[in-house]
Amino acid sequence: GENVEQHPSTLSVQEGDSAVIKCTYSDSASNYFPWYKQELGKGPQLIIDIRSNVGEKKDQRIAVTLNKTAKHFSLHITETQPEDSAVYFCAANRPGTYKYIFGTGTRLKVLA
């Protein structure tokens, strides 16, 4: 069935370093890929998304890249700060629906 694999499950980086989280999707017809940040005790919050007609999108310290051929997309966070510590989820749309398949999450810890 359709699924989204996300790696790594945990990631620790020193403050100021970069962090990269990778996701792979199974359905080549998926065309929308959002990323969510979930802080402790809160609901997930959309931080960036990318559509299949572009290969990269940036928003300040956050960027997402998409490789449609390989069916994977990645979240890049540069100059990490302690407030970036959270769980990050990737997702892909189920083609033909407005439902999304979520990855299992990456717990990012930024060490001061």
Add this chain to the structure above:
Amino acid sequence: NAGVTQTPKFQVLKTGQSMTLQCAQDMNHNSMYWYRQDPGMGLRLIYYSASEGTTDKGEVPNGYNVSRLNKREFSLRLESAAPSQTSVYFCASSATTQNYYGYTFGSGTRLTVV
């Protein structure tokens, strides 16, 4: 802007009890969703409503029912709670047009069934 509001935030039920989780959004979104979040399993879709008056099953619908009361409100009901339904429940909404948009999530309901 309240966004998506869920009530209650915490609930403890005994096995066999019933309850309804409430969700309301004020963004005029067409679609609403109920997810459960369990450790190591990410977010799994229970039920969704593509538009007012329609509902459909997601990945894990067994033991749940939903009602799309109007465009703003989408409730999730547990008729006979089981320990396996201990989880954090999130309601979400999204605009649905020709383009896809991300979800707006509520802050969650932490449910424990003993």
